Amino acid sequence: MTLTATDVAHADLLSPAAVADPYPMLAAMREHDPVHWSERFRSWFVTRFDDVDAALRDARFSSDRITPYRQAKLEGPDTDPGLRAAFGVLEEWMVFKDPPDHTRLRRLLSRSFTPRAVGRIRPRIEELVDELLDTALGRGGDRIDVIGELAYPLTASVIAEMLGVPRSDQQHFKEWSDQITGLVFGGMADSGRHDRGSRGMAELTGYLTDLVAQRGREPADDLLSGLIAARDEHDALTHDEVIATGVLLLFAGHETTTNLIGCGVRAMLRHPDQAALFAADPDLTGSAVEEMLRFDGPAKTVARVMAEDVELRGRLLRRGQRVFLSPSSANRDPEVFADPDRFDITRQQGRQLGFGIGMHYCLGAPLARLETGIAVRRILERLPGPALVEEPSWAPVLLSRGMESFPVRIAAS
Numbered sequence: 001m002t003l004t005a006t007d008v009a010h011a012d013l014l015s016p017a018a019v020a021d022p023y024p025m026l027a028a029m030r031e032h033d034p035v036h037w038s039e040r041f042r043s044w045f046v047t048r049f050d051d052v053d054a055a056l057r058d059a060r061f062s063s064d065r066i067t068p069y070r071q072a073k074l075e076g077p078d079t080d081p082g083l084r085a086a087f088g089v090l091e092e093w094m095v096f097k098d099p100p101d102h103t104r105l106r107r108l109l110s111r112s113f114t115p116r117a118v119g120r121i122r123p124r125i126e127e128l129v130d131e132l133l134d135t136a137l138g139r140g141g142d143r144i145d146v147i148g149e150l151a152y153p154l155t156a157s158v159i160a161e162m163l164g165v166p167r168s169d170q171q172h173f174k175e176w177s178d179q180i181t182g183l184v185f186g187g188m189a190d191s192g193r194h195d196r197g198s199r200g201m202a203e204l205t206g207y208l209t210d211l212v213a214q215r216g217r218e219p220a221d222d223l224l225s226g227l228i229a230a231r232d233e234h235d236a237l238t239h240d241e242v243i244a245t246g247v248l249l250l251f252a253g254h255e256t257t258t259n260l261i262g263c264g265v266r267a268m269l270r271h272p273d274q275a276a277l278f279a280a281d282p283d284l285t286g287s288a289v290e291e292m293l294r295f296d297g298p299a300k301t302v303a304r305v306m307a308e309d310v311e312l313r314g315r316l317l318r319r320g321q322r323v324f325l326s327p328s329s330a331n332r333d334p335e336v337f338a339d340p341d342r343f344d345i346t347r348q349q350g351r352q353l354g355f356g357i358g359m360h361y362c363l364g365a366p367l368a369r370l371e372t373g374i375a376v377r378r379i380l381e382r383l384p385g386p387a388l389v390e391e392p393s394w395a396p397v398l399l400s401r402g403m404e405s406f407p408v409r410i411a412a413s
């Protein structure tokens, strides 16, 4: 489907058609209005590779989009204290901070997420994937929900174990994190998201506060104990930052990877020739994961707030205005990628923006790549005769290409 300049004037990335398939609309925006003002979202949308790439590295596009929101919307006497507290936690997330706080918080964690550090948990990831597949296949039936039964529990367990959350406590996380998703990724159509988001945030921070107290008494070999030591021994971060960083890692550590695994399995099932290549050659895992991320990655847009006026392609982006930079669109830009709508796991693609770029480049990229490569391979190997029978249920959010569920039919065993 080709959209025209008139369609772009009314572009709505939350329309049901665009939520199910944003790429025709993003292509039209790239072509006809690459720096697009949306009246509906009162925001700019930037869609060409070069512009998204440059803006993500440009300090005038500030990452601190929470403080202005709090000041504008949450300072009044009628504001629900729970909501104010929830945004207070978000305000401590490194992803929403500019230097120098961003630099300090990122430095504390970067060593834990190098390819070498995460490579050590490969056997554990393989074990978890197989356990989940055993359970899903063992229950019988002719459908498996790739999100609910495989991708979500896998990625949630991996990051929870890295942090040091006991397995017996992990069952609450899905609910809390679904609730927090409404605060972080937004969903304009849903007015209850703030209530649910603050409730989920209060429960998760309450839980982590108890766990931090316990790890403070009995340190273990996990990320949370490392953060507590940095707080107590080096004064490198505050107590609130320990809790907020725990929430950030639990949230960022699985929400997006779940979607990459879901979209990756879907892309393979829609392109049997590529699935056959992938199955035949384990050495293609690396380039296949990069292509899954480029072709249908989770970062539909990344938000920024203008720290000063900037002119871009003849448009004036004013200080204080919100901007959505779109990695999903940049990654399909024909100026950079030949035949960009083709899924080709052997593509020698060079640089893409699925994990962002610049100082906020995804901290968890090595972990996400490892989990996705293992999970997509094992799912395709072990599901008998997997077939697409219905569309996934897509989350109606602007920032992420998120699946709520993704049923795949399997042959009777």
Ligand code: HEM
Binding pocket: 056, 063, 094, 095, 096, 106, 113, 159, 248, 249, 252, 253, 254, 256, 257, 260, 297, 298, 299, 302, 303, 327, 354, 355, 356, 357, 359, 360, 361, 362, 363, 364, 365, 367, 368
């Ligand atoms: C496929 C999976 C993932 C995708 C597509 C993804 C995408 C992104 C993107 C686009 C950013 C940049 C945001 C910005 O510039 O504002 C980011 C940052 C971040 N990601 Fe990921 N992510 C994924 C998995 C993970 C995992 C597994 C973790 C686990 C720790 C993680 C932790 C983070 C953190 C902490 C940041 C903030 C980094 C900073 O501000 O310096 N992500 N991610």
